Amino acid sequence: MTVRDDAWAKCCGKAGYMDELSFPGMLHVMVVRSQLPRAGIRSVHVPAVASGYYVIDSTDIPGRNVCAILKQDFPLLAEDRVSFAGQAILLIAGPERDRILEINDGIRIDYEPEEPVITIEDAEEGRIPPVFGTDNVIASIGFERGDVEKTFIESARVFEDEFRTGYQEHLYLETLRAIAVPEEGRMTVYGPFQIPDIVPVAVSIPLGWNTDRIRARVTTIGGAFGGKMETTTQITCLSALAAYVTQRPCSIVYDREEDITTTSKRHPSRIRIKSGVDQNKRVRAVKMDIDLLGGACFGSSAVVLDSSVKMATGPYRFENVSVRGRALATNHIMPGATRGFGVVQTTFAIETHMSHVARQLGIDPLDFRLGHVLKQGDRTSTDAVLRDQVKIPEIVKSVDAMSGYRAKRGRQAGSDATVKKGIGIALYSFGAPHTVKGTLRARPRPLILRRTGSGDVVILTTITELGQGIVTVFREIASRILDIPIERISMDNPDTDRDPSTLGTGASLGVTLFGKSVERAARKLKDRWDEPGEIEVMEDYVEPGYLEWDDKRVVGDAFHTYSWGAVAVEVSVDLLTCEVQVTGVWAAHDIGRPINDRLAEGQVDGALVQGLGFGLMEVLESKEGILQQSRLRDYTIPTMRDIPAIRQFFVINPYSEGPFGAKSVGEIPTIGAAAALGEAVADALGIEVGRLPITPEYLLDLVRAKEASS
Amino acid sequence: MTIAFVVNGRPVVLETDPLRRLIDVLREDLGLTGVKEGCGEGECGACSVLIDERPALACIVAVGAVEGRHVVTIEGYQERDLFRKVASAFSETGALQCGFCTPGMIIAAGALIDACSDPDEETIREALSGNLCRCTGYNRIVQAVMRASRETKEPSSL
Numbered sequence: 001m002t003v004r005d006d007a008w009a010k011c012c013g014k015a016g017y018m019d020e021l022s023f024p025g026m027l028h029v030m031v032v033r034s035q036l037p038r039a040g041i042r043s044v045h046v047p048a049v050a051s052g053y054y055v056i057d058s059t060d061i062p063g064r065n066v067c068a069i070l071k072q073d074f075p076l077l078a079e080d081r082v083s084f085a086g087q088a089i090l091l092i093a094g095p096e097r098d099r100i101l102e103i104n105d106g107i108r109i110d111y112e113p114e115e116p117v118i119t120i121e122d123a124e125e126g127r128i129p130p131v132f133g134t135d136n137v138i139a140s141i142g143f144e145r146g147d148v149e150k151t152f153i154e155s156a157r158v159f160e161d162e163f164r165t166g167y168q169e170h171l172y173l174e175t176l177r178a179i180a181v182p183e184e185g186r187m188t189v190y191g192p193f194q195i196p197d198i199v200p201v202a203v204s205i206p207l208g209w210n211t212d213r214i215r216a217r218v219t220t221i222g223g224a225f226g227g228k229m230e231t232t233t234q235i236t237c238l239s240a241l242a243a244y245v246t247q248r249p250c251s252i253v254y255d256r257e258e259d260i261t262t263t264s265k266r267h268p269s270r271i272r273i274k275s276g277v278d279q280n281k282r283v284r285a286v287k288m289d290i291d292l293l294g295g296a297c298f299g300s301s302a303v304v305l306d307s308s309v310k311m312a313t314g315p316y317r318f319e320n321v322s323v324r325g326r327a328l329a330t331n332h333i334m335p336g337a338t339r340g341f342g343v344v345q346t347t348f349a350i351e352t353h354m355s356h357v358a359r360q361l362g363i364d365p366l367d368f369r370l371g372h373v374l375k376q377g378d379r380t381s382t383d384a385v386l387r388d389q390v391k392i393p394e395i396v397k398s399v400d401a402m403s404g405y406r407a408k409r410g411r412q413a414g415s416d417a418t419v420k421k422g423i424g425i426a427l428y429s430f431g432a433p434h435t436v437k438g439t440l441r442a443r444p445r446p447l448i449l450r451r452t453g454s455g456d457v458v459i460l461t462t463i464t465e466l467g468q469g470i471v472t473v474f475r476e477i478a479s480r481i482l483d484i485p486i487e488r489i490s491m492d493n494p495d496t497d498r499d500p501s502t503l504g505t506g507a508s509l510g511v512t513l514f515g516k517s518v519e520r521a522a523r524k525l526k527d528r529w530d531e532p533g534e535i536e537v538m539e540d541y542v543e544p545g546y547l548e549w550d551d552k553r554v555v556g557d558a559f560h561t562y563s564w565g566a567v568a569v570e571v572s573v574d575l576l577t578c579e580v581q582v583t584g585v586w587a588a589h590d591i592g593r594p595i596n597d598r599l600a601e602g603q604v605d606g607a608l609v610q611g612l613g614f615g616l617m618e619v620l621e622s623k624e625g626i627l628q629q630s631r632l633r634d635y636t637i638p639t640m641r642d643i644p645a646i647r648q649f650f651v652i653n654p655y656s657e658g659p660f661g662a663k664s665v666g667e668i669p670t671i672g673a674a675a676a677l678g679e680a681v682a683d684a685l686g687i688e689v690g691r692l693p694i695t696p697e698y699l700l701d702l703v704r705a706k707e708a709s710s
Numbered sequence: 711m712t713i714a715f716v717v718n719g720r721p722v723v724l725e726t727d728p729l730r731r732l733i734d735v736l737r738e739d740l741g742l743t744g745v746k747e748g749c750g751e752g753e754c755g756a757c758s759v760l761i762d763e764r765p766a767l768a769c770i771v772a773v774g775a776v777e778g779r780h781v782v783t784i785e786g787y788q789e790r791d792l793f794r795k796v797a798s799a800f801s802e803t804g805a806l807q808c809g810f811c812t813p814g815m816i817i818a819a820g821a822l823i824d825a826c827s828d829p830d831e832e833t834i835r836e837a838l839s840g841n842l843c844r845c846t847g848y849n850r851i852v853q854a855v856m857r858a859s860r861e862t863k864e865p866s867s868l
Contacts (some may be wrong), residue, residue, distance in 0.1 A: 003802060004800050004801070004804075007713050007797075007801035007806060007809075008797065008801060010808075010812050011784075011785060011793075011796075011797035011801065011806070011807025011809075011812055011816055012744060012785075012788050012797075012804050012813065013743065013744025013745070013746060013785075013812070013813035014743070014744060015809055017743075017746075018714075019737070019743055019746065019747070020743040139719070139782055141812055153763030170844075171844050172810075172844060173746070173754065173808065173810035173842065173843070173844055174748070174749045174808070174810045175748075175755055220809070221808060221863075222746075222808045222809070222810030223807075223808040223810060223844050223845055224846070255750055256748070256749045256750055256751070311776065317862070341793070373800040381782075390810075452743075461728065466808060467807030467809065467845045468807060469807070575729065598804040599804065601804070601845055601850075602804050602807055602850060604847075605846055605847030605848075605850065606807065606845045606846050606847040607847075608847055609847035609848065610844065628758040631751060631753070632748075632749040632751065632754055632842070633751055634752035637842060638817065638837045638846065639840070639842060640834070640838050640841070640851070640852070641720065641836055641839035642839075643848055645831065645849060646847060646849045659865075687760075692736065692749075702796040
C-alpha cells in the first residue's frame with residue numbers, strides 16, 4: 001500500500017510546519033486578554049514603551065474592527081467592553097519576548113464587572129441582561145414530521161430523559177499560530193489554515209483592503225480536528241494588524257494555555273428527549289430539544305447546530321419526529337467546529353435514551369435499537385429517501401463477532417466484588433457531504449490537475465492535509481485513473497495566490513465530493529494526454545442530480561449520503577475509586593469502499609480514541625465564566641496506557657457517486673464511542689448514565705443514588 | 711554564563727542564561743526545529759531528546775543542567791540505524807498522521823527498543839505513555855514499535 005509522501009519528513013520533524021518558519025526582522029506579538037467574562041472597560045493604562053516596541057489597540061485598525069467568522073459581529077480587539085474571559089484587547093509587538101512580558105506587566109485595565117451569563121439556564125431564563133440580541137438565541141432550527149403531541153397522548157408509555165455533555169478541546173498537538181509578512185503593498189499570511197479560502201476575506205476586513213492584496217499560505221498542519229477552521233481567522237487578523245502597524249513580519253504563537261483558554265471547542269449541550277411507545281413496544285414518536293452552549297457572538301454555532309438537528313435521531317426511523325435546536329449565547333469563548341460536528345452530543349442522547357427505554361420495557365437494548373434502524377427506502381427525519389443499502393445489521397454482526405458483545409452483555413457485572421465489568425454498543429450514522437444545492441452556500445469550488453511538460457501531474461487545490469492523508473488519497477485517485485505511478489503526482493500545501501478556491505478541509509467532504517472532482521479531472525486529462533506541453537483541467541464539484549433540499553422547511557436530502565457505524569466498548573469499573581478503565585474497543589463502519597484502507601483505519605482509530613476521551617476523561621469546566629482547566633496537566637487526554645488495542649472492520653458498500661465508491665470517514669468514528677462507553681458503564685453497574693464525561697465524581701454520585709434507592 | 715555541551719556529536723559553547731529552557735536553546739539558538747513544543751510543561755513528549763542517551767523532555771530541562779553532557783535531537787538521531795528502522799516502521803505501518811508528535815515519539819520508541827529488546831504491547835503502552843498523540847489513537851504506533859523492535863533483533867540473530 002502507498003506510503004504517504006510526507007511520512008519521512010514528519011519522522012525527521014522537518015515537514016514544513018509553522019515552527020520551522022522565521023523571517024528577518026520578525027517581531028513577536030503577545031495578545032493582552034480580558035481577565036473577566038463580562039465587563040465594561042473603564043480605562044486602559046499603557047506604560048511608555050521603548051523604541052521598536054508597539055502596543056496596539058482597536059484604534060490602530062485601519063479598516064473595520066471585525067473578526068469575520070460567519071457573521072461579522074465579533075470585534076477583533078475589544079473597545080469599551082469585553083464579553084468573555086480571554087477576549088483580545090491589546091497587542092504587544094517587539095523583538096524580545098522578555099521585554100514584551102515586562103510591558104504586559106505594566107499594563108493596567110480598569111474593568112466595570114457585570115453579571116455574566118454562564119449556563120444554558122441563565123441564557124434562556126432572561127434574568128441577566130442578554131449577551132446576544134434580546135434573547136441570547138444565536139440560532140434556532142427545527143422541524144416536525146407527523147404529529148408528535150397527538151402520538152404521545154395515544155402512547156401506551158411515555159419516557160423522558162435529559163442529557164448533558166461538556167466542552168471538548170480539540171487538542172491538536174501543534175498550537176495555533178500565524179505569521180503576517182507585509183510585502184510591497186500586500187500582506188502574506190502563513191498559518192495552519194484548515195480552510196484557506198476564508199483567510200484573505202477575513203484579513204481584508206480589519207485592514208480595509210481588497211482580498212486580492214492578501215495571500216494565505218498554508219504550512220504543514222500539526223492536527224486540526226475542526227479547531228483550525230474559523231478559529232484561525234482571529235489569530236491571523238491579529239498578526240496582520242500587527243504587521244500593518246509595525247511594517248515588520250509579525251508572529252503570534254499561542255502556548256498551550258492560551259490555546260486551551262481562548263480558542264474554540266466542542267459545544268457543551270443539554271438535550272431533552274421524550275418518546276412515546278405503543279403497546280407493541282415500538283417507539284412511535286420522539287421529541288428532541290437540543291440546546292448548545294454558545295459563546296458571546298454568532299461564531300459558527302449555527303452550522304454546528306444545523307448538523308445536530310439534522311442528525312438528531314441517529315440511525316433510527318420514527319414516524320413522528322419533532323426536533324428543535326437552539327444555540328444560546330453565554331459569556332464564554334466561542335465554541336465551534338469540532339470533529340463530529342454536533343452529532344456526538346445528539347448520538348449520546350438518542351442512543352442512551354433508546355437503551356434506557358428498552359431496559360424499562362424489559363427488552364434487550366441492542367435488539368430494541370436494531371428494531372428501529374433505518375432501512376433502504378425508508379425516509380430519514382428530514383424526509384429524505386435512503387437510496388442506498390443500510391448495512392447496520394452487517395455492521396453490528398461484525399462488531400459482535402469481534403467483541404463477543406452478546407455473549408458478554410449483562411453477564412460480567414457480578415464477576416468480582418470490587419471491580420465490575422461491562423460492555424456497551426452504540427449504533428450511529430453521519431451525513432456528508434451537506435447538500436448545498438439551492439442555498440446561499442452553493443458556489444463554484446474548483447480544483448485543477450496540471451500535467452507538466454515533463455509528464456508529471458500537479459494537483460492544485462485549497463483542500464488541506466491535516467494528517468488525515470487527503471494528499472495521498474487524491475494522488476491515489478489520480479494515479480488509478482491516469483495509470484501513472486503515484487510518485488509522479490504531487491499536491492503541495494495550499495497558497496491562495498496559486499490555487500483555485502476549492503474551500504478547504506472540513507465537514508467530511510474531502511474524499512467524497514472533491515475526490516470525485518479529482519477523478520473527473522483525471523479522466524478529462526487522460527483524454528488529452530497526447531497533447532504536447534502543459535495541460536490544465538479545471539473541475540468543479542457536482543452534486544448528484546436527484547438531490548432535493550428545501551433549506552427553509554428543513555425537508556429533503558440534507559446530505560448526499562450517509563456513513564454508518566457501530567462500536568462496542570468494554571470497561572472495568574473499580575467500585576472503590578469509581579474509575580473506569582477501557583479494556584476493549586471494537587468497531588465496524590460502512591464508509592462505502594475505502595480508497596486506502598490504512599489511512600481510513602487510521603481515521604477510525606484516532607476518532608474512536610478522541611470520542612472515548614470526550615466520554616471518559618476530558619473535563620473542561622467553566623466557573624463563573626473562567627475555564628478551570630487550562631493545561632495538559634489538568635485537561636488530560638487519553639495516553640497510550642488509557643486505551644487498549646482497537647480492532648475494526650469495514651463493511652464494504654460502494655457509493656455510486658463517490659470516487660471508487662468511497663464515502664466519508666473523517667468524522668463518523670468519533671460519533672458513537674462515548675455513547676458505547678456510557679452503555680458499558682450502565683451494564684457494569686446497573687445504572688443509567690446521563691452526562692459526559694463520566695468522571696469518577698459523577699459515577700460516585702450515581703452509585704450512591706442507586707444504593708440509596710435500593 | 712558560558713555553557714558547553716555536545717549536541718548531535720558537535721561541541722557547542724554558548725553565552726546564555728543557564729535557566730533558559732533547553733528546548734528554546736535548541737530551537738532558537740541552534741535551529742534544531744525538529745524538537746517540537748506541544749505543552750511546555752513536560753506532559754506531551756513532543757520535545758523528547760536524548761541526554762547522555764537517556765530520553766528527556768527539553769521543555770522542562772534548563773540549559774545549565776546539560777553542561778558537559780551529550781544531547782541528541784531528532785536531527786542527530788536520524789543518522790542512526792535505529793532511527794531508520796523505527797521511521798520505516800512508522801511510515802509503513804501508518805503510525806503517523808499530522809506528524810507533530812512523531813519525532814519525539816520516535817526518540818522515545820528508540821530508547822525503549824534500546825533498553826528492552828523485545829517489548830510486548832503492555833510494555834510499549836507503559837513506556838510511551840508520556841508521549842501524546844491526538845491523531846492515531848496509538849494503535850498503529852504500538853504496531854510500529856513492535857515491528858521496529860523485531861527488525862532490530864534480526865541482524866543479531868543471524
